Amino acid sequence: MRRLSPRTLSALAAVGALILTGCGTEQGGSESGTAPGSEGRTIRAQKVMRLTQVHAETGMTLLEGPVFADDGGLIVVDVTAPAGKPKVMRVDVAKKTSRAVHTDDRGAYTSAQFSPYDGRLYLSDFAHGEIVSLAPDGSDPRTFFSGEVAGARMNPDDxxxxxxxNLYVSDSRGLSEGKPHGRVVRIGREGGGATVLAEDLAAPNGISFDADYRGLWFSELTENRISYLRLDEKGGVTSRHTAIRVDGGLAQSDSIAVDADGNLYQGLHGRAAMAVYDRHGERLATVELPSRAEGLESATNVAVTPGGTRAYMTVSGPAGGYLYAFDALAEGVRQSNGG
Structure with missing residues (x-):
């Protein structure tokens, strides 16, 4: 592996120095049963396909931000892809094929989401503190937001x-230093009016509205907790409380998706699984890979098919970046499609 540039090293440190280990996986069937302890039932995911291999330039691959386009194509980002390799991909899940949509020489994209306002694809560039947007086909890249918010530059995650x-962003500022400087930030749909809704957070990562758009769920990676922000009609905070404590053991709370029934799908970094909770905090299920799948250690995010229940989660390790599928507990909506 060639020597990494200071920029690459800085970017990789910023995304948590994710050194993932593992080896290949095999397709498994869909199983369910009663798991021991408080993890509810077990849902077995099935391998769909491998999308990426470990990049020699960065020493890793990390898939994130699955989101369905209006025509049914699944968009996925690779956080650690080097210049020239696909940083944004489009997947045909039925044909199990993928193609490159976008690459550049600087971005470290940790999430993807289509705007209901202009229909463009928005990406968070963790390394450079920016939000960029693309046309749905990957053309016409634009910088939507850059600069400081309340005197500090962001590390936007989801x-x-x-x-x-309007955008609501989990700002993982302070992650690389292990300091609770993280924030939840609101940015107006035209790119202005950035305001801080919550601060002094421990590496906020996942963020999603609840099923009724009455508030925001957000997770803190280094505290393994999910909090809830109640919002008013103008997007201001009326209350905040810790809602769920994630019993992750060695794993940490990553991205969040919410289905039509209000259930939360909490991705886990450090374990190839997702924890599923209802809106009252009860652990309903754990989504696991087949028992013979070895080595893959992080299930970062999920997209549930809009109007359907088939869910696709991004899983990564030294064997590469994979898509796994399972049946969600309820139908997919905007809150379970990207982020």
Whole structure:
């Protein structure tokens, strides 16, 4: 492996120095049963396909941000892809094929989401503190937001949109230093009016509206907890509380998706699984890979098919970046499609 540039090293440190280990996986069937302890039933995911291999330039691959386009194509980002390799991909899940949509020489994209306001694809660039957007086909890249928010530059991780197209961003500022400097930030749909909704957070990662758009769920990676922000009609915070404590053991809470029934799908970094909770905090299920799948250690995010229950989660390790599928507990909506 060639020597990494300071920029690459900085970017990889910023995304948590994710050194993933593992080897190949095999397709498994769909199983369910009663898991021991408080993890509810077990849902066995099935391998769909491998999308990426470990990049020699960065020493890893990390898939994130699955989101369905209006025509049914699944968009996925590779956080650690080097310049020239696909950083945004489009997957045909039926044909099990993929193609490159976008690459560049600087971005470290940790999430993807389509705006209900202009229909463009929005990406969070963790390394450079920016939100960029693309046309749905990957053309016409634009910088939507860059600069400081309340005197500090962001490390934007995940994105959620309200129905009007305003962005709500988990800002993992402080992650690389292990400091609770993280924030939840709101950005107006035209790219202005950035405001801090919550601060002094421990590496906020996942963020999603609840089923009724009355509030935001967000997870904190280094505290393994999910909090809830109640919002008013103008996007201001009326209350905040810790809602769920994630018993992850060695794993940490990653991205969040919410289905039509309000259930939360909490991705886990450090374990190839997702924890599923209802809106009252009860652990309903754990989504696991087949028992013979070895080595893959992180299930970062999931997209549930809009109007359907088939869910596709991104799983990564030294064997590469994979898509696994399972049946969600309820139908997919905007809150379970990207972020």
């Amino acid at each position: 994105i959620a949109f309200d129905p009007e197209g």
